Amino acid sequence: MNEIAAARAELTLAGKIVVGPEVLVHSDPAYSDLHDSSVKQKLDALHLEKIDLADSVFVVNPGGYIGDSTRAEIAYAREHGKAIRFLHP
Template sequence: MSDRPEIVCICGSTRFVDEMSAANRELTFAGAIVVAPGVFLRAEDREANGSITDEQKTALDALHLRKIDLADRVLVVNPGGYVGESTGREIAYAQATGKPISFTDPV
């Protein structure tokens, strides 16, 4: 038996940065190691930090799949049941790799 904390990967639309932050906080206080998107591409973030290139977006998407690889399970933050295209790909990847998946809202 391992005493390693559970690793949870948060997935979801980056428009839900506040909800992801709340989930991250809750999981962290529960003793989990949390991996989550590191760059949030909301309009106000783009204005402050400049837009990203298509190549950077592709690299970020691939990096997030590696985060799923590291995780014991995936938590999809999906207020109102919303699952966008990128999150849908992440869910399909997690399913294909046998990761347990849970959602914050019914889908």
Template sequence: MVPIAKAAASPPIAVICGSMRFYSRMLQVAADLTLAGQIVVMPHCVVAEQDQNGTTKGMLDLLHRRKIDLADYVVVVTDEKGYIGTSTANEIAYATALGKAVEYRAVGDQGPQ
């Protein structure tokens, strides 16, 4: 395997947080940040409403906190009304406690989520 030369400055790492009902909006923001030369991590699994208190949801929440640990800053994706659910609010509090910068992106309606 050929080693990859490290750039003089590593690109910033952004983690996207938000309700999975805004997943298509998250993808739009991820694409914008990637095209701006940033590394982007975000959630990729949707947990069914009836399983919100199950072990899978807990494991995914913990995994997302590790993504927050890795990131330089957090981007919260929401709708034009500014909706933030309980899980997202917890992620914001966690990131803030770590001293991470938190940005908010209200992305207009992109059709069915």
């Protein structure tokens, strides 16, 4: 969560419009009960819509970790010709 907040701030201060996930089901214990719900499916679809709006995608991947949802979002972004950058190679 801290790395996401830092990346959002850095990109915003660089003059970028940041559109990202607002509810992080996997990493926030407050939302753990949504992990396998229809709400999670709606959030996943919303993330893809946000990718559609974006010129590029910046992946915050602490230690190089990429989870299943993020992996699917990266594939979607690539299929739609979005430039993709990663916090960690």
